[in-house]
Amino acid sequence: MAAITLLRSASLPGLSDALARDAAAVQHVCSSYLPNNNKEKKRRWILCSLKKxxxxxxxxxxxxxxxxxxxxxxxxxxxxxxxxxxxxxxxxxxxxxxxxxxxxxxxxxxxxxxxxxxxxxxxxxxxxxxxxxxxxxxxxxxxxxxxxxxxxxxxxxxxxxxxxxxxxxxxxxxxxxxxxxxxxxxxxxxxxxxxxxxxxxxxxxxxxxxxxxxxxxxxxxxxxxxxxxxxxxxxxx
Ligand SMILES: CC(C)=CCC/C(C)=C/CC/C(C)=C/CC/C(C)=C/COP(=O)(O)OP(=O)(O)O
Structure with missing residues (x-):
């Protein structure tokens, strides 16, 4: 839930609730498995990649x-x-x-x-x-x-x-x-x-x-x- 709130607060125009949910789920999994656990960097990366x-x-x-x-x-x-x-x-x-x-x-x-x-x-x-x-x-x-x-x-x-x-x-x-x-x-x-x-x-x-x-x-x-x-x-x- 915290991750969803975080993504919403980034106020990306056009980011639907469903997309925010998916991104949050992915972010959660990545945070658990990536060796380099830099959450802020990853959060920004996911937000950017949605438009890349x-x-x-x-x-x-x-x-x-x-x-x-x-x-x-x-x-x-x-x-x-x-x-x-x-x-x-x-x-x-x-x-x-x-x-x-x-x-x-x-x-x-x-x-x-x-x-x-x-x-x-x-x-x-x-x-x-x-x-x-x-x-x-x-x-x-x-x-x-x-x-x-x-x-x-x-x-x-x-x-x-x-x-x-x-x-x-x-x-x-x-x-x-x-x-x-x-x-x-x-x-x-x-x-x-x-x-x-x-x-x-x-x-x-x-x-x-x-x-x-x-x-x-x-x-x-x-x-x-x-x-x-x-x-x-x-x-x-
Ligand atoms: C090998 C070991 C140890 C375990 C298996 C682990 C698995 C199941 C890996 C596969 C992961 C997977 C299913 C990734 C998604 C791959 C992918 C490119 C799906 C395509 O999705 P769509 O874009 O919906 O496909 P279309 O473009 O064909 O509609």
């Missing part, structure tokens, strides 16, 4: 992903539970959950570049766009060029690294939670493959995972959910 449409570099984009999706991952761990037999540290499981939230959000951003641009938003690191020789104008024009392809390859590679980081953590979750988490990981990661299959045209073509691929992901996810936690596999060698 550009991200200077990956650090800034990461923080956006952290607040909108990483926190969801963190909150999921106590709900899903860690396998009683797991030997992993609690911290490593939370890190993996955070990584999955970030991976999902980065994927979401890469899929929605065109849609976001039409709303005047560019959720891409400005410094990396500049390094690739691209400007905001290029994003608004939405033409797939070799510069765009190479920029996208770098972004996709990074998103895949976060998925990879998340994978070990999934094996440490309670048995009942592993299947749905594996399924969502496999399905969401395939969006990146579809962006590649669309020759990086995420301006006018929506990367979509077809029904057959979705169905196929389910037994694969089930198989993976039966695997023993990664922490045990190593300790038994």
């Amino acid at each position: 449409t550009r991200y200077k570099n990956f650090d800034e984009l990461y923080m956006y992903c952290y607040y909108v999706a990483g926190t969801v991952g963190l909150m999921s761990v106590p709900v899903m539970g860690i396998a009683p037999e797991s030997k992993a540290t609690t911290e490593s499981v939370y890190s993996a959950a955070l990584a999955l939230g970030i991976a999902n959000q980065l994927t979401n951003i890469l899929r929605d570049v065109g849609e976001d641009a039409r709303r005047g938003r560019i959720y891409l690191p400005q410094d990396e766009l500049a390094e690739a020789g691209l400007s905001d104008e290029d994003i608004f024009n939405g033409v797939v060029t070799n510069k765009w392809r190479s920029f996208m390859k770098r972004q996709i590679k990074r998103a895949r690294m976060f998925f990879e980081e998340a994978e070990r953590g999934v094996t440490e979750l309670s048995q009942a939670s592993r299947w749905p988490v594996w399924a969502s990981l496999l399905l969401y990661r395939q969006i990146l493959d579809e962006i590649e299959a669309n020759d990086y045209n995420n301006f006018t073509k929506r990367a979509y995972v077809g029904k057959a691929k979705k169905l196929l992901a389910l037994p694969v996810a089930y198989g993976r959910s039966l695997l023993m936690p990664y922490s045990l596999r190593n300790s038994q060698k």
Whole structure:
């Protein structure tokens, strides 16, 4: 409640009660889990990010992903539970959950570049766009060029690294939670493959995972959910 009052008192025009509630909830979770527990800084960051449409570099984009999706991952761990037999540290499981939230959000951003641009938003690191020789104008024009392809390859590679980081953590979750988490990981990661299959045209073509691929992901996810936690596999060698 204190956090909601705090956000209201900042009197951001247009900040609805529902939004203030969400932001307060996120702020609460972040305050509990972020190692650097600087509440005032975070409060200001959340208020600014609600209006932000550009991200200077990956650090800034990461923080956006952290607040909108990483926190969801963190909150999921106590709900899903860690396998009683797991030997992993609690911290490593939370890190993996955070990584999955970030991976999902980065994927979401890469899929929605065109849609976001039409709303005047560019959720891409400005410094990396500049390094690739691209400007905001290029994003608004939405033409797939070799510069765009190479920029996208770098972004996709990074998103895949976060998925990879998340994978070990999934094996440490309670048995009942592993299947749905594996399924969502496999399905969401395939969006990146579809962006590649669309020759990086995420301006006018929506990367979509077809029904057959979705169905196929389910037994694969089930198989993976039966695997023993990664922490045990190593300790038994
Ligand atoms: C890996 C371990 C240890 C635990 C799992 C932890 C979890 C469940 C992490 C996933 C967190 C998550 C669901 C984040 C949100 C991801 C995301 C980008 C959702 C997309 O939301 P929308 O914007 O509504 O999607 P659309 O754009 O597709 O409508």
